[in-house]
Amino acid sequence: MKNKTKPDIAYWNEDFLNSDAARTIRILSEYLEPETRLERLKVNNTVLFLGSTRANPDDPRSPLSKYYWEAEELAFRLAEWAIPLKPRGKSFVICTGAGPGIMEAANRGAARAGGKTIGMNISLPLEQNINAYISPELGFAFHYFFMRKFWLISRARAVIAFPGGYGTLDEFFETITLIQTGKIAKGEVVVLLYGEEYWREVLNFDALIKYGTISRGEARLFTFHSDVGRACAFLKKKLIKFCPSCD
Numbered sequence: 001m002k003n004k005t006k007p008d009i010a011y012w013n014e015d016f017l018n019s020d021a022a023r024t025i026r027i028l029s030e031y032l033e034p035e036t037r038l039e040r041l042k043v044n045n046t047v048l049f050l051g052s053t054r055a056n057p058d059d060p061r062s063p064l065s066k067y068y069w070e071a072e073e074l075a076f077r078l079a080e081w082a083i084p085l086k087p088r089g090k091s092f093v094i095c096t097g098a099g100p101g102i103m104e105a106a107n108r109g110a111a112r113a114g115g116k117t118i119g120m121n122i123s124l125p126l127e128q129n130i131n132a133y134i135s136p137e138l139g140f141a142f143h144y145f146f147m148r149k150f151w152l153i154s155r156a157r158a159v160i161a162f163p164g165g166y167g168t169l170d171e172f173f174e175t176i177t178l179i180q181t182g183k184i185a186k187g188e189v190v191v192l193l194y195g196e197e198y199w200r201e202v203l204n205f206d207a208l209i210k211y212g213t214i215s216r217g218e219a220r221l222f223t224f225h226s227d228v229g230r231a232c233a234f235l236k237k238k239l240i241k242f243c244p245s246c247d
Contacts, residue, residue, distance in 0.1 A: 030147040042089030051102025051162030068105045075109030077232045102162045107133035158190040163198040190238045191222035
């Protein structure tokens with residue numbers, strides 16, 4: 001008797017697609033799908049906000065609470081400025097890692113300005129829920145951390161690091177290392193540490209210079225700001241050169 005059951009086509013075979021043998025296909029999917037969607041939605045470049053997931057806007061006793069609202073306001077001002085520039089496509093779209101805290105604040109500020117806003121979520125053992133302020137068509141989900149990191153930085157023209165922990169430190173240092181080593185051309189990404197008091201206390205850059213592990217020039221690959229108005233003016237001045245077709 002003939003077997004009438006058809007075998008699965010390879011790209012419909014879930015057992016195969018979830019196997020070790022198909023890991024390269026899954027990785028490639030996390031490259032091609034975001035690229036295709038960003039191209040279709042004409043996202044030219046982004047402004048990336050980093051910072052703690054633990055910044056709670058409803059806890060005024062927390063030292064991080066003020067940074068939530070300052071991130072929200074800075075994202076609002078940048079989005080409000082960028083929307084009427086009218087380049088060919090969308091420039092300086094606010095982008096985050098999609099989570100709560102500072103990420104939520106930045107997406108919230110951009111949404112308040114009426115702008116599109118990107119969230120690049122990561123699947124974790126303790127699942128991180130995507131925040132409510134991300135434009136649905138610009139919400140992404142990643143399994144692989146390195147692919148998520150690639151997309152967080154690949155179209156960024158500015159990286160703004162608010163106070164944060166291991167994840168923020170990791171993403172900040174990776175960005176600076178890429179600039180230091182020339183993988184990102186110097187001047188192609190503006191890096192700003194927001195909250196100078198926090199960053200000076202947490203990271204002793206003077207000690208790195210003292211011990212010769214970085215040069216004074218490498219300590220100038222980023223700048224500090226602690227005021228929303230001044231940070232916004234600084235960023236707008238730096239960013240506009242990346243948008244030659246803007247009005």
